[in-house]
Amino acid sequence: MLTIETERLLIRPFKMPDLDAIHQILDMDLKMETQTREEREEWVRWSVLNEKQLEKLHQPPYGDRPIVLKETNTVIGAAGFVPCLDHFGQLPYFSTRLNKPVDREHRTAEVGMYWAIASAYQRKGFAAEAAKGMIDWAFKHLRLMRIVATTAYDNEASIAVMRRVGMTIERNPYPDPFWMEIVGILENPASGKG
Numbered sequence: 222m223l224t225i226e227t228e229r230l231l232i233r234p235f236k237m238p239d240l241d242a243i244h245q246i247l248d249m250d251l252k253m254e255t256q257t258r259e260e261r262e263e264w265v266r267w268s269v270l271n272e273k274q275l276e277k278l279h280q281p282p283y284g285d286r287p288i289v290l291k292e293t294n295t296v297i298g299a300a301g302f303v304p305c306l307d308h309f310g311q312l313p314y315f316s317t318r319l320n321k322p323v324d325r326e327h328r329t330a331e332v333g334m335y336w337a338i339a340s341a342y343q344r345k346g347f348a349a350e351a352a353k354g355m356i357d358w359a360f361k362h363l364r365l366m367r368i369v370a371t372t373a374y375d376n377e378a379s380i381a382v383m384r385r386v387g388m389t390i391e392r393n394p395y396p397d398p399f400w401m402e403i404v405g406i407l408e409n410p411a412s413g414k415g
Contacts, residue, residue: 223272223282227354230347231289232300235268239287242296246339253337281332281363288338288351298338300351302359305333305369307401314391314406325395331369332359336382343378349385356386360409367412370405380405 224233235243244261247253256264271284281302288298309315309331310324334355336348352370359365370388372379383390383405391404 223286223358225354225358226291227350229291230351230354231291232286232351232354233289234272235265235285235287237265237269239296240265243287243299246296246298247337250340251337288336288347290342290347297342297347298336298351300336300355301334302355303333303335305331305371307331307398309369309404311395312391312393312404314389314404331367332363332365333369333371334359335370336379348378348382352382352386356407360411364411365409367406367408369407371401372403372405373399374402376403379403 224231226232240258240262243265244256244258248256248258248261268285272282275282275284283302283304285299285301287296288300289295290297306328308325308327309329310321310327313323315321315329316323334352336351338348338351356368359368370379370383372383374392380390380403383403386405386407388405388407391406393402393404
């Protein structure tokens, strides 16, 4: 199963003992989804099973993983690869790079990634380190053409991480969908398009 190691971090599959830490981070601290402990337990259980089943099916390692500080073995956040099926053709980056007209009607699939770091560990470079580790792994092992990340206009911290890992920052010129107001795009340098 996928484990990525960076200088200070491990990004590994979830285990049930991670439940309290990740519930504290995502639901209590960051209030990302505000799930109850029982709902988060179901999500962690699903994450554990998802990892195993995707591996058996020889599918990409989509899903969430804890970010663990190696020095203390402390879960400090979460990161993951996610399937993004959306209106990427409406972004000038894609119409220009692909030499196609802007397309707001059709959806296309991209591989997305995300990260979330507990408040106490923010502004220490952990999000960028985790993102860079995941990008390097995905470009080398999955041989992806590109990776995207999305965020809101006012999420300066995520936009800064996108810049630190070398993503092109694209502002969605349309009001929808609201979850892709800002899109970071990074081409695999080995593809010749980066």
